[in-house]
């Protein structure tokens with residue numbers, strides 16, 4: 001039976017260290033979260049973020065806009081948050097309603113406040129191994145891996161999923177750790193065989209329980225990024241499952257993350273960490289300018 005990583009406990013200790021650092025600052029970091037539309041799952045997630053932001057001593061600015069918000073209105077909001085000195089981090093909850101151009105909205109976010117690490121600037125800095133803001137879920141996965149494995153040099157890592165938010169940045173971080181990285185996706189041939197070669201398997205596809213126990217190399221480390229809401233046994237009820245068939249996989253893997261309680265809580269903790277990082281960088285620049 002695999003060792004199950006307690007992402008909830010790890011995230012709580014990360015938040016405690018963030019709170020201690022915030023308490024020692026001479027200013028209060030602020031995080032703005034923008035939610036367009038009223039997707040119920042997103043609402044819960046945004047509410048959790050706001051609560052944890054306040055718990056670590058930061059200011060939380062929530063902007064809930066109706067589903068029919070125009071591109072111009074949303075752009076104007078992003079620009080006002082860019083200009084707001086109390087805001088150090090900006091997160092626009094994705095996906096946006098279909099009539100909005102998400103790429104243009106992301107491009108409008110100041111890279112210094114881009115705590116999702118989604119702007120071309122931050123993606124490019126990551127690809128070149130330079131300091132920027134790293135997407136929260138990939139950062140959370142690497143912190144968990146680092147805690148469990150220490151060094152990862154020479155390990156075969158397979159990342160299933162190629163999104164800009166998760167798959168691509170995780171692959172960059174694993175490469176920085178000297179893993180041999182393969183990025184798989186829906187067009188990959190013979191995915192089970194490819195997965196069986198992975199010492200580290202990262203599942204970020206968004207398909208409930210797609211990765212089966214016999215796809216996993218005995219003793220491998222399995223990180224399940226998927227958060228899929230599916231019908232539960234009781235009528236009318238739902239439950240969360242990952243991209244990995246957990247019960248099967250836990251019988252084969254050496255180390256595995258559960259869903260819920262694995263990567264999800266780390267994502268929010270890393271969002272707070274990125275906000276702290278952004279705030280310290282922005283404020284130190286402001287101090288330099290005012291000293292001139």
Ligand SMILES: Nc1nc(=O)c2c([nH]1)NC[C@@H]1CN(c3ccc(C(=O)N[C@@H](CCC(=O)O)C(=O)O)cc3)C=[N+]21
Nearest residue numbers: 045092093094095116227260261262263264265267268
């Ligand atoms: N711009 C943007 N950045 C994001 O990072 C982003 C986004 N948009 N849109 C939606 C997804 C989803 N996401 C989650 C983060 C944490 C949990 C989380 O804390 N999950 C808990 C359980 C939550 C529950 O019980 O519902 C867990 O896995 O244990 C879930 C989902 C971030 N996302």
